[in-house]
Amino acid sequence: MKSILGTIERMSTPRRNRLPLLEVGPFCSELVVRIYREFAYKLGVDLKLVEQAKGARWISPNTLAQSSLLRPLSDIVLYEDPALPDESAQYVGRGLEDQREAVYCGALAKRIKESRRGVAIAKSLDRTSRKIIKRMAEAASRLQRKV
Amino acid sequence: METHCLGRFGPYSHAIIIVDRQVWFESNDDGVQYLLKRVAKVEKMGSDIRRLLDVSEFEKVCVLWHSVLDTIYRSDDIHRTKEFQATSILQSICVPLVGLQYPALYWLHLCYSSFRV
Numbered sequence: 001m002k003s004i005l006g007t008i009e010r011m012s013t014p015r016r017n018r019l020p021l022l023e024v025g026p027f028c029s030e031l032v033v034r035i036y037r038e039f040a041y042k043l044g045v046d047l048k049l050v051e052q053a054k055g056a057r058w059i060s061p062n063t064l065a066q067s068s069l070l071r072p073l074s075d076i077v078l079y080e081d082p083a084l085p086d087e088s089a090q091y092v093g094r095g096l097e098d099q100r101e102a103v104y105c106g107a108l109a110k111r112i113k114e115s116r117r118g119v120a121i122a123k124s125l126d127r128t129s130r131k132i133i134k135r136m137a138e139a140a141s142r143l144q145r146k147v
Numbered sequence: 148m149e150t151h152c153l154g155r156f157g158p159y160s161h162a163i164i165i166v167d168r169q170v171w172f173e174s175n176d177d178g179v180q181y182l183l184k185r186v187a188k189v190e191k192m193g194s195d196i197r198r199l200l201d202v203s204e205f206e207k208v209c210v211l212w213h214s215v216l217d218t219i220y221r222s223d224d225i226h227r228t229k230e231f232q233a234t235s236i237l238q239s240i241c242v243p244l245v246g247l248q249y250p251a252l253y254w255l256h257l258c259y260s261s262f263r264v
Contacts, residue, residue: 026174026179026244026247027174027249028161028162028163028173028174028175029162030174031162031164031172031173031174031179031244032162032163032164035164035172035237035240035241035244036164036213038240039233039236039237039240040215042236042240043219043233043236045215045218046215047213047215047216049213060157060159061157061159061160061161061162062157062158062159064159064162064211065157065158065159065209065211066157067211069213069214070211070212070213071211071212071214072209072210072211072212073210073211073212076210077202077208077209077210078197078199080188080190080199081190081192084190084191084192086188086189086190087189087190087191087196088186088188088189090189091189091196091198092186092189092198097169097183097185097186100169100170100183101183104170104181104183107242107245
C-alpha cells in the first residue's frame with residue numbers, strides 16, 4: 001500500500017518538493033539497524049545483524065527475519081490461557097507504569113517542541129535556497145543569451 | 148525486535164527495537180517514538196509467572212535475538228550492572244531520535260523499488 005501511495009506521490013509532487021525539508025527520520029528496519037550499529041560500537045562488540053554488508057536503508061524487516069545471525073525466541077511469543085485468572089493486581093505496579101508513561105510522554109513532548117524549531121529553520125533555509133537557485137538560473141540564462 | 152505481517156516481500160512489514168520488556172522503540176507513520184506496552188494480563192502457572200503484553204494489533208510476531216547479547220543480558224545478579232549499562236547506552240542512542248519524521252512516501256517507494264531489482 002505504501003509503495004502504491006509512494007508512486008502516486010512521486011507522480012503528483014513537483015520535483016523541488018520531494019527533498020526532505022523536515023527532520024526526516026529512518027524507516028522502521030533502518031532505525032533498528034542504525035541503533036544496533038551504534039550500540040555495538042559503544043559496547044565494543046561485533047553485532048552484525050545481516051551476513052551481507054548492506055546500507056541500513058536497504059535492510060528490510062524480512063532481511064532481518066531471514067538473517068542467520070539472529071535467532072528467533074519462540075518461547076517469548078505466548079498465547080493467553082483464558083482459563084487462568086488475571087493476577088495483575090498482585091504482580092504489576094500500575095502506579096509505576098503510570099509514572100514511566102508520564103516520564104516518556106514528557107521527554108517526547110520536549111523533543112517534538114525542539115524538532116518544531118528545527119522545522120521552522122528548515123523552512124526559512126528552503127526559502128533562501130530557492131532564492132539562490134532562482135538567481136543561479138537567471139545568471140545561467142543570461143550567460144546563454146550572451147553565447 | 149518485533150515484526151508484524153503484511154509485507155510484500157516476506158511475512159513481515161515492520162521492525163521494532165525492544166529496549167526493555169515494556170519499552171519499545173519504533174519508526175512508524177507518526178514518526179520515531181517510544182511505544183510503552185502495559186502488562187495486559189498476569190498468569191500464574193505454579194511457580195511460573197507469565198506477564199503478558201497485548202500484541203493483538205500484529206498479525207504475526209517474531210522476536211529476534213543476537214547471540215552477542217547473551218553475554219550482556221543474563222538472568223544472574225553478576226550481569227545486572229552490565230545489563231543496566233547496556234540498556235542505558237541503548238536509551239542514550241534512542242532518545243535523540245525521538246520526534247523525527249517518518250521518511251516521505253517517495254523515499255519509501257525508492258526503497259521498495261530497489262528490493263524489486
